[in-house]
Amino acid sequence: MRRREFIHRSLLASAVAGLGSSLPMQLLAGDCPVTELPRSLVNVMFRGGADLRFLFMPAPSHPDKTYLNTLWDVRQVLYDAAYNSYQEMFDNEYLLTTDPASGLQFGIFKRCGWLQSEFDAGRVAVVANAYCSRNRRHDQSILNADAGIPSLSQLNFDRNGWGGRLVEQLDGQANVVELGQSISVFSKGSTPGARFEKVVHAEDMRNMALAGVNPDSPAGSQRNILARALNAWYEARGPEVAQDKPADWPYHVFFNNRDALQAFGLSVEQRLASCGDLPLELQELAISNGDFAQQCKNLYDACQLPDVLNMRVMSMNYDGWDTHNNEYAEIGANLDDVFGTSGGLATTLPLIGQLPYLEQSARDNLVFYFASDFGRQLRANGSSGTDHGRGTYSLLMGSAVRGGVYGELFPSQEVNPGTNGLIPLQTPGADIEGKTSTERILARACDWVQPDTSAAVFPDATIADIETPGLFDSLLSS
């Protein structure tokens, strides 16, 4: 047996060994083992401050005509100038949708056909008037969102994120799997100097292994000489520096990077090889954001081998939501990529649903949370875009979600004078008033992943703002 094969099998066996008695049987049962995806949460970050008011607009039948007219008046420039009325615009740009609980009719942007079908299937919760930060700065607000702490004012990224905190509370060797290009604060753990300890970076699941000795090349080839020299150095020095150097020695991260790639890369490589190529639909996934397409492929592959990755939380992101200019085209393309009928999730999730399973489909064990740094201002600016705001909409999606609208989707107060005498929809700079802290929503999501975890991950959730007490009592199935 070649050494490389030996390492493959050893690592695979050791990964399996920690997962209970049933899996080895399954591993032996076929080329691509059938494994059960445990309840897992996927955080999808829309970086740049998504204008989700654009995603949801009131139906022309909205009972408050003043609201409708004012909203149209201040946001009309976002749409084609040829539209003569709100009705005409809505008919062409939005898909009429009904909230199952209240019967409220509203529109979902037409390029989000898949989102609408998921909403109609009762798998999407739209939480209105949410906030994850109280400022309008990208850097600070993204940190707030990733940390899950809206009140955080210190701009220090060497800290934990709520995804990292969650896996620390879970039973067993749970990890956050980062599917994007860089490990975000969301995934970081609580131990300074070892914040990546429970993070698997899966930027490209099909290319995780480090270049090693190539058994098909001569032992004296330059590649094999260098691979042996580097492997021998890292494997010799790794344990030595782990023992000799203090925990805050700054070079540990590079030993850890190498170890993580070496360990997961080899085992992932073998497992995926046994599972075959990516489905054709994913190979040919054609959306405008290639990075998000890659993340969708990674998501699919990750769901094929949860036992190897020990994943319970995943992190995805989509950039480019800072729509000061030309919002219609920019946000339209983004929304299409994520929520369109041919978009990334619409393509990927049905395939995940087809993966073999033991008791429950992998798709049914996934819940997605969609976040952004902040919302945007109510009024369009003079550049056919919107400027930074604060309050926004939060979306939760999955089979475990009780779908519907939570909170007042189009607050009537936006068209009434506030305490300052100004009507928000007519006031430059006014934004969606945040009434519900995202801590409230995310705490529920944590407890869905594993009961009784939220208190440690979101200790302030029980006292955080909520639009209506008890609003989320039935947000997720138990």
Add this chain to the structure above:
Amino acid sequence: MRLTSSPMKLLLTMKFLLIVLVTSLLVTPAVARPPFDFDDFEIPILLPDQPHPPPAKGLQSLTDEQWGRQEVTRILQAFAFGGQATDQQVNQWASMHPGDAIDEMLTFSPVNLQLSPQGRDDPSTQYCNSLEKLQEFWSSDDPKNPMRVANRSWYKTLDDEDEYVAPVHLFLTWSRLAHTPGCNGFVTKLALYITNYHASIHFQNSGSTLIRSYYDDVVKGITEGADFVDLMTLAASHAALARAYGHMENVFDEQGAFQGNDDFAREYFQLLFGIKGVSEDEDYHENVTIEHNAWLLTGMALDAVPDAWGSTRRTDWLVAPLVFTNHFDAAGRLIPNQATHYMGRGGEPSCLEILHENICGKNAMEKLVALGRVAGAHPESMANTPVKIVSFFADDKLTEEKIAQLQYSWSEANFDLLKFLRAYAISTAFHSPDTFKLHSAFERNLLIHNANQLNAEEAYAELFTEGPTIRMFEQGALVFAPIRDVFGGQTGTDAANDRYVFKNAWDANVMAPEFLGKPSEPYRLVANGRVHEWRKDWGSVIPENKLGEHIVAEVGGWLWDRFLNDSKLNYDVVAQAQVHALLATGFDFGAVANENNMEAVYSSAEISTGDLAELNNALAETVMDFSTEDANVRVGMAINFITALPYTFASGGLTAGGQ
């Protein structure tokens, strides 16, 4: 093994580059803002209202006793991509008073021949201050052009078909500038910082020629003595930013109503001057300062010049500089920049209240000049700007004490960047053992490339594909395409947080060792003309011992210092064994120790005693013969090994390791 480039290989390599770069651009989201991620701001920013005792004094200079070779090379690594100084020059600086040495090391001249004597007779040095001129020269048939013929078309402003401006060529030009003999690496790095990190924009939003103009104008400002506020004003008033942010369309219409957005109006304060408004009343900051700045940034439409650069694409025709009057541009369009400016129709000066001051002027330019001094002097700017600058160049782990010193010295420098950076470069703060800097892919690859380049001939004989551009790109760093757009390019923290950067760096060294280890290269300076051959000669720069010999142990130590500059503090016995084996035999230590178990792992303890220690010593004592190509190939192997170790991804941090 002799490595040469056949025409087929060249063609394939070119195609590969095109595919890689162009594909990447195509898959980048077609949006105004490429990726956002903010892991670079790990430094706690001290705000004026946070409780800190006032610093007793600013940065303290090293004494002559504290100054030496290690300190000199550390400065070159941090501020000039390593530079290309000779050992003799480094020793000379090390023997000088630090204040005198730094005046020679860090200058704002476009050319610094002490920093890079390879450029002494290099005609390219007359163009070090302009990417536009370099592109013109390197792509030309000028008999003085030192660029090999095969490379020249890759530096043109236009693409192969001479139709459009080619961003790939611009990327290649900047990367080559960063290792061009004679050109001042300090100016190059500072200009990179300003245009790609501090007042950053993305070429997709500005256009390639406008971002090139922006870079060239920043270099011009730096080399002509502009201070920090001048440079920020230059940036704020530049056509490239106006287009990238979109405020070139911000106007006051005929009814006197503002039409536009507040994007740059906000980021002007936060990004250019470090003013986040946290010390201000939020309502005032949002609704007066930012709102009025949006009004200030009106009347900034760009001129167009038909057929500019020879491009057939109209979007390439927008040009710098901005002209703030009402005028017709070369395309015959009315550009009413005076009339569409705030209260500008009459041409009289007007004022806007911003940051509690009346900011007055006839047009946006005049007001920006006035606002710059106010913004620069704002307490948040005074607190944050020096921290941001030093965090980029040199220190990811600034302590509160160091920050206080920086803030004091920034105040003393009165916006003089050169004075401030020189003071910091020779300070105890920078040279303290706990200073630690993670390297971005720009820094790591350019440090390696400059250390690996031995003379001017090599610089130009090198195929354009073998410059650092592709490796930097594959590791997440593409010039003028900052990963966070206006929030800047890849930082060292980003690179460390991305395990695929590490993987790519590892894979590159393992799978393509010839990249750093090529011993020779044939090339032509005239199409179908004589074939020249450049040959690597490490023996010409690696010192001999007293017997005139190159001993493996000494060569290995010299290489370690040249590429890692840690005074061999991390040159452990396992690394020594591998370097010795590679230099002495061309094979790894495991293969030499036991050819039947080449992948065996030997610990430090095992190599330090018994047969393995004897073997290591024997390898160390081997004499190398640099008259052979083989010796240079072996050095290349050793360099590939050394530059895939953790110590090439960062520098400093020695106290934390218990050194």
